[in-house]
Amino acid sequence: MESLSLKKDFPVFDQNDIAYLDTAATSLTPRSVIGKLTDYYNNYSANVHRGVYRLSHEATELYNATREATARFINAEFEEIVFTRGASSALNLVAFGYGLSNLNPGDEIIISELEHHSNFLPWQQVAKKTGAKVVYVPLSEEGRIEVEAFASVLNENTKIVALTHVSNVMGYITPIKAITELAHSQNAVVCVDAAQSAPHLQIDVKEIDCDFLAFSSHKMLGPKGLGVLYGKKKRLENMEPVEYGGDMVETASKDGSTWQAPPLKFETGTPPIASVVAFFEALRYLQNIGFVALKEHEQRLKKYVLDAFSNIESVKVYNPTSETGMVTFNIEGVHPHDVVTVLDEDNIALRAGHHCAQPLMQWLGVVATLRASFYVYNTLEDCDRLIESVKKAVTFFKEAGL
Numbered sequence: 001m002e003s004l005s006l007k008k009d010f011p012v013f014d015q016n017d018i019a020y021l022d023t024a025a026t027s028l029t030p031r032s033v034i035g036k037l038t039d040y041y042n043n044y045s046a047n048v049h050r051g052v053y054r055l056s057h058e059a060t061e062l063y064n065a066t067r068e069a070t071a072r073f074i075n076a077e078f079e080e081i082v083f084t085r086g087a088s089s090a091l092n093l094v095a096f097g098y099g100l101s102n103l104n105p106g107d108e109i110i111i112s113e114l115e116h117h118s119n120f121l122p123w124q125q126v127a128k129k130t131g132a133k134v135v136y137v138p139l140s141e142e143g144r145i146e147v148e149a150f151a152s153v154l155n156e157n158t159k160i161v162a163l164t165h166v167s168n169v170m171g172y173i174t175p176i177k178a179i180t181e182l183a184h185s186q187n188a189v190v191c192v193d194a195a196q197s198a199p200h201l202q203i204d205v206k207e208i209d210c211d212f213l214a215f216s217s218h219k220m221l222g223p224k225g226l227g228v229l230y231g232k233k234k235r236l237e238n239m240e241p242v243e244y245g246g247d248m249v250e251t252a253s254k255d256g257s258t259w260q261a262p263p264l265k266f267e268t269g270t271p272p273i274a275s276v277v278a279f280f281e282a283l284r285y286l287q288n289i290g291f292v293a294l295k296e297h298e299q300r301l302k303k304y305v306l307d308a309f310s311n312i313e314s315v316k317v318y319n320p321t322s323e324t325g326m327v328t329f330n331i332e333g334v335h336p337h338d339v340v341t342v343l344d345e346d347n348i349a350l351r352a353g354h355h356c357a358q359p360l361m362q363w364l365g366v367v368a369t370l371r372a373s374f375y376v377y378n379t380l381e382d383c384d385r386l387i388e389s390v391k392k393a394v395t396f397f398k399e400a401g402l
Ligand code: 7TS
Pocket: 024, 025, 026, 085, 086, 087, 088, 089, 116, 118, 119, 164, 166, 167, 168, 193, 194, 195, 196, 216, 227, 351, 355, 356
């Protein structure tokens, strides 16, 4: 298959000769998405759900069109899609909207050491407030969540299972459908962190059968500051809002108030309308490429880098068997922040750090790693630039005696 390089669609490359390998942190934005953002401000700019005038009606129609497209994208229903500030706030909404009022002392929440802090800290806090206990799925030798290990910690006290669909450091895919089936056999509710899967895999919430699923627009070509919470209709109906105010209310009086039906119950105040409207274009862009072609492309780039790294002494890769386009590595004996300084001189954008996954860093026995993540706009040339720069860094630090 021809390279998927679509660099020309991303204006950031007009100004920057950069090998951008940090999509797992945030993706770049295509012209069509930027165009829709400005189109909203140029031609509508009115609020949604309120005005009885034409511009507000039209803005509401555009806003709802994205909700409909998002629902179709993951095979959900229109009312099951809640717009949030990001995956983090979607996961916090489940923890504090559902967890806080449904957990009791002695109940258990299953998570894992693979979790991003956004699917770890909310559960740790809710456990503290409710007397529930956080239980960790033991990871396999490779660092994976496997069904048997999950079954070993699941029991009748398990009330919530909150797991990452794809690890933001290892890139492994969690067998979430089988885990959900097991969890449901104990009547536990399943919340999936899909921040790293929605950009790369076809998600079908009906097939997975999870109760909640969270992801971010900005990791899948959409605007920053926007996320999605999917919740099964009956779950959202029984979940408490965590923010109160305009738009989410049905009737307000001194004697008590009532809330709108989901999803509006969870979208308090004026939402990020332009971002929602423009997210439509990101979904369209991804669908035009297709997840099969995307996966092939990402795997090709990943394999190319892995082959080259296997010939560079002192490069240690932590996730050689990852199914998604992510290579997490270190140069042995050198702090990744020092390495990334060398790579930055060559205009290579790469994440170095703990990737907001400190429990996983502890599990790996490192303080930090480097991570190269690939997406639609990356090319073999980007990979060559990375490989050459890593070789240069190895030589540099060797000569410096580090
Ligand atoms: N969950 C996972 C698995 C993530 O990778 C991230 C962000 C989040 C949740 C939070 O998403 P947000 O949009 O609310 O910020 N991950 C990363 C990363 O790996 N590097 O920077 C951000």
